[in-house]
Amino acid sequence: MARKVKDPGLGESSITTAKRIVNKDGSFNIKHLNGKTGISALYAYLVDISWTRFFCFVFLAYFVLNIVFATIYVSIGVQYISVEPQTFIVDFVNAFFFSSQTITTLGYGAMAPTSLIAGVVSSFQALIGLLSFSFITGLLYGRFSKPKASIELSDNIIYRDFKDGKALMFRLMNSKTDVMINPTAKVTLAITEPSENNTYTRNFYQLELERDHITYLPTTWTLVHEITEDSPLYKFSEEELKTLNGEFLIMISYYDEAFNEEVYKLHSYTFEELLMNVAFEKAFFYDEEGYTVLDHHKISNTRKM
Numbered sequence: 001m002a003r004k005v006k007d008p009g010l011g012e013s014s015i016t017t018a019k020r021i022v023n024k025d026g027s028f029n030i031k032h033l034n035g036k037t038g039i040s041a042l043y044a045y046l047v048d049i050s051w052t053r054f055f056c057f058v059f060l061a062y063f064v065l066n067i068v069f070a071t072i073y074v075s076i077g078v079q080y081i082s083v084e085p086q087t088f089i090v091d092f093v094n095a096f097f098f099s100s101q102t103i104t105t106l107g108y109g110a111m112a113p114t115s116l117i118a119g120v121v122s123s124f125q126a127l128i129g130l131l132s133f134s135f136i137t138g139l140l141y142g143r144f145s146k147p148k149a150s151i152e153l154s155d156n157i158i159y160r161d162f163k164d165g166k167a168l169m170f171r172l173m174n175s176k177t178d179v180m181i182n183p184t185a186k187v188t189l190a191i192t193e194p195s196e197n198n199t200y201t202r203n204f205y206q207l208e209l210e211r212d213h214i215t216y217l218p219t220t221w222t223l224v225h226e227i228t229e230d231s232p233l234y235k236f237s238e239e240e241l242k243t244l245n246g247e248f249l250i251m252i253s254y255y256d257e258a259f260n261e262e263v264y265k266l267h268s269y270t271f272e273e274l275l276m277n278v279a280f281e282k283a284f285f286y287d288e289e290g291y292t293v294l295d296h297h298k299i300s301n302t303r304k305m
Contacts, residue, residue, distance in 0.1 A: 003230075005188070005206045008249075014192040014202040020247050021190060022268035047142045054143070058136060065103060065132070069125050070095040073118070080115040081122075098122075103129035149265035150176040151252055155300040157269040159241065159276050168207075168225040168233070170269065171280050172252065173299055174217050183254035184213040185223050189232055191246035205232040207248075217254070219284045219294050244271045278302040 010021055023029050027048075035041075046054060073095035078085055083094045098111045102122045113119040152175040159168055174180050187207040195201040208231070210224040227233050236244065252265040283298040 003205070005204050007202075007204060008188060010190065010202070010204075010249075012202050012204075014200045016192065016200060016245060018192060018202075018245070020268060020270055022247070022249055022266055024267075026266040043139065043142070046139050047146060051143075054139070061132070062103075065128070066096055066099040069099040069103070069121070072121055073098060076115070076118055076121065080118040081113055082111045099125065102126055103132070105129060147256060147259040147261055147263045149252065149254070149256070149263045150174060150178070150180075151265040152296065152299055153250075153265075153267050154280070156273045156275045156302070157248060158278050158280065158302060159238070159274055160279055160305055161277070162224065162226060166227045167210075168227065168248075168274075169222055169280070170248075170250075171220055171222045171283075171299060172217075173220045173283065173294065173296065175296065176258075178256065178258045180217040181255040181257065182213060182215060183217050183221065183252060185209060186212065186251045186253075187223070187225065188249040189246060190249060191232070191244060207231070219292065220299070222280060238276060241271060241274060242276075246271055275302060277305050279305050 019029050021029060046057065049057075070092055073081055074088070074091050078091045078095055081095065081098045083091070083098070085091060094111070101107050101111070102125045105126055113122045152173050154171040157168055157170040159166060161167075162169075187209060189205040189207050190202050191205070192200050192202050207225045210226060212223075214221060225231065233241065248269040250267045250269070252267070253262055255261070256263045279302060281298060281301040281303050283296075283301070284292055284294040287293050
């Protein structure tokens with residue numbers, strides 16, 4: 001008999017059109033309204049986003065700041081930054097270059113403020129530049145020093161024959177070459193089911209795994225939930241499984257020797273990502289010299305059974 005577990009903190013109320021709880025990148029799929037904002041919230045956001053988005057924000061902020069100050073210098077008069085006035089476009093470009101030299105405190109010497117107002121503006125901009133680059137340096141340190149799990153999971157969860165019945169499986173591997181010590185997996189199934197008064201409730205079940213922890217992970221680890229009478233999925237046929245409104249919530253934890261602390265990875269699969277009657281292909285092989293070769297591109301490869 002499948003045994004429900006208490007709400008792990010995600011809320012039991014639900015609707016038929018509810019989105020997935022956890023995104024593919026491990027973040028919670030929640031929209032925040034009227035939340036607190038400030039430097040600390042901005043710092044946390046910029047530390048967590050991808051490197052591509054982070055550098056896009058940095059370059060955008062740098063460009064916008066220089067546009068603003070270039071506009072100020074043009075309105076003051078470019079003759080006060082040691083430039084002969086010409087057309088508006090040329091004046092603006094020169095002001096932009098002067099602004100970029102000032103905000104970086106670089107200063108080639110060809111352009112310099114020659115009036116009080118230009119000196120005040122450039123001094124204020126230099127201060128902003130020092131504070132901005134200090135903030136970016138702190139962000140870079142925070143991004144590099146923040147412990148992050150180096151785990152790669154298969155794109156899909158599979159449903160296949162196993163022993164005398166069926167089982168659900170997904171696979172993970174270490175995306176780096178450092179050692180993962182005592183990796184542990186915990187899988188919670190959340191299913192939206194009808195309840196009283198034409199409402200829907202999200203029920204939670206802790207899935208039993210064939211092995212929920214190993215000593216270390218040098219290659220791949222396939223996690224298996226055997227569908228026995230004690231499984232919450234035992235009562236569903238293959239066709240019914242494809243249409244279930246539910247999600248597999250996965251948390252992987254292990255001790256990372258690079259950070260000298262325990263790190264975590266959140267992931268989820270929906271029933272739309274369930275592949276039927278396939279098996280994972282081996283992702284590692286032995287070369288001619290006897291070394292184990294792990295092919296990271298094969299983490300999600302499957303074959304028909």
